Amino acid sequence: MSESGAVTPGPATPAGADRPRYAYLGPAGTFTEAALRQVVSPQDAQYLPQTDVAAAIGAVRSGEADYAVVAIESTVEGGVTATLDSLAGGSPLVLLREVLVPVQFTLAAAPGVTLAEVRRISAHPHAWVQCRRWLAHHLPRVVHVPATSNTAPAALLAGRAAQAAADLGFDAALVPPTAVDTYGLVPLAVDVADNATAVTRFVVVGHPGEVPPPTGADKTTLVVHLPDNEAGALLAMLEQFAVRGVNLSRIESRPIGDALGRYSFSIDAEGHITDERVGEAIMGLHRRCPHVRFLGSYPRADAVAPTVHVGTADADFVTAREWLRAVRGGRAT
Numbered sequence: 001m002s003e004s005g006a007v008t009p010g011p012a013t014p015a016g017a018d019r020p021r022y023a024y025l026g027p028a029g030t031f032t033e034a035a036l037r038q039v040v041s042p043q044d045a046q047y048l049p050q051t052d053v054a055a056a057i058g059a060v061r062s063g064e065a066d067y068a069v070v071a072i073e074s075t076v077e078g079g080v081t082a083t084l085d086s087l088a089g090g091s092p093l094v095l096l097r098e099v100l101v102p103v104q105f106t107l108a109a110a111p112g113v114t115l116a117e118v119r120r121i122s123a124h125p126h127a128w129v130q131c132r133r134w135l136a137h138h139l140p141r142v143v144h145v146p147a148t149s150n151t152a153p154a155a156l157l158a159g160r161a162a163q164a165a166a167d168l169g170f171d172a173a174l175v176p177p178t179a180v181d182t183y184g185l186v187p188l189a190v191d192v193a194d195n196a197t198a199v200t201r202f203v204v205v206g207h208p209g210e211v212p213p214p215t216g217a218d219k220t221t222l223v224v225h226l227p228d229n230e231a232g233a234l235l236a237m238l239e240q241f242a243v244r245g246v247n248l249s250r251i252e253s254r255p256i257g258d259a260l261g262r263y264s265f266s267i268d269a270e271g272h273i274t275d276e277r278v279g280e281a282i283m284g285l286h287r288r289c290p291h292v293r294f295l296g297s298y299p300r301a302d303a304v305a306p307t308v309h310v311g312t313a314d315a316d317f318v319t320a321r322e323w324l325r326a327v328r329g330g331r332a333t
């Protein structure tokens, strides 16, 4: 990001309006860009860096971009609320793919700055949380200067010597390891994240259309509102999945925003909407809940197939339906 707040361009891309346009959290070198590179190379797409997640998703809604790549969940922080909230409301969008990126951080500064001189660190709030223990131990009095992304402060420091960097309002930044070279910074401490195995999950967001075909190892994301003032409404909602053998890999509540005590549930269920058990569970939600938003069925990044319990395979639902038809037609008991 420039000092005026404008986002600096991502990696140089050949011109060409025919290439799909991907909005993502910039500037160049963010973990989000690493996720985008797993999806499509800069040669085959237009990379459109944005200042935040809402802007990236908004670019798809406005037609400025065809897709957005955004963080949705981290092993340390859980759900990325900016993403969950942007997808829960507004015009419908769907998730088309997920990508996992290992996350590590380096504390870096302009050339000439030493660790002992660091008083203020610029960092994305998620990065700050992911390095909290290291910071408390090594720099207990340091002040957090929030940044819009993991590379926004690196872009501000780029090309500055210690003296020239002094008026930026921070002395060092928590950045992805690759950003140190990209922006000509000096590492003050490496591997400063508290969790060495931290991973962030990113999703490709696009317009609703054809659902990606089932792979046998898929995930379905939903937003569900519960009936008001109904004892056991949450349990009843969960039972729609449980009785059909559908495992949930994530469920979290988010305020709907119109009144205190009103929450929606953001859910990742194992399986594809074309799986009988998943389809039946979602129909159950539709019957019982005032609002259900389908946010897509897409392949799991880890390609792990769900455990299918006795009586919940597609064939079991088909057989049961045929049996019911026969009973109703007086042909079976």
Ligand SMILES: O=C(O)C(=O)C[C@]1(C(=O)O)C=C[C@@H](O)C=C1
Pocket (backbone or CB within 6 Å): 025, 029, 030, 031, 032, 033, 071, 074, 080, 103, 124, 126, 127, 148, 149, 150, 151, 200
């Ligand atoms: O993509 C980046 O580098 C970001 O700054 C965003 C983000 C996030 O939104 O969670 C991505 C990965 C890390 O978990 C920390 C921050």
